Amino acid sequence: MSFLDISRQFMAAFLASGGFSILFNLSAKHLFFASLVGAMGWLGYQFVVPISGSIMATFLAAAIVSLLAEVLSRILKTPASTLTVPGIIPLVPGMRVYRSMEYFLHGNNVNGLDEVAMTLLVSGAIALGIAVVGSLFRLKKR
């Protein structure tokens, strides 16, 4: 992938996360940071996906999103989830849901179930990436 491609993907993810932040009523002063978190996560995905496939890449991207959100949320004094929620938008496996629906409609149940399983695994990877990093930040000394 050329530098131009990478920067285009970065911009698109930035705009996608930013657009969703507005739809989710995120206040204007946090808008830039939420968009940045989403774009960085997608950038991480782009770099890892040729090496390790989409599930691992989604997990790492979600972990990046969560890490940045936890750090920024401490600086901005806002709940981390207000930054992670827009940040994971580029990672949501919408295309897989569509493809599984299409397979089922054509009576191709095997491929349909395959896509459903992949959808669940990818959404699980998003959730796990966020949960793992988020829990690390919540560790307290007893």
Next chain:
Amino acid sequence: MHIEVAKFILVAGEMLLTSGAEVYRAEETMERMGAALGYNVEAFVTPTGILLTVSYQGEFFTKVRRIRYRTQNLGRIAGVNAISRGLSMGTLTFEEAKAKLQELRVPAYSTGQKLIAVMVASGSLTFILGGSGWEIIIAALSGLIAYSVGFILERFNANSYLSSSLASFLVANCVYTAQVLLPNISVPTVLVGGLMVLVPGVAMASAVKDIVQGELLSGTSRAVEAIAIAGALAAGSAIALGLWR
């Protein structure tokens, strides 16, 4: 005074829950707010209701609030969080906090701004999925239609399954019509980008966070809600796909 405090805490909890916050966050925030005001608060929260007991010098006040709708409003979650923080640190008085809570009801963006945001978001997502040129423009318009349908049906108190499947059906028909005029566009790329605004991503994320925090009841019920909405979206475009085949 006690009743005032109980009402205030209940409204704060209700705002968090209807804005899509995690259940543990609503409980924690309500308890923290109560402690900051000098009251002992016990809150039991599920995605569909709040049970709150405020106790003060041996007197008890209990209130129940049913929650019947949930949207996604990150600004409100951040706002209630800031109020709770201000109360705990002593930088806000009770009266100021009450006024600030009412201010949070005002939406942060106008409808026009949101419609532009929908178009930008849908277009960019289609680009991410490998779309280009006309595909991005049609996805932006599809996102606009999907969002507007949801927005209009909300006025008529339609539940989210009806509005999701109807919006998905309409958008899919529009995209198929567009493909007749412009045979080169890829329907899935455009459709997925355009429908992403209706995908219950926030509900899914909150569900997982609740489960991780040990709130199994809330986590599973939210996850089921998210899966049901995703199913409604798929059903809507499946009907359109069947018609155009």
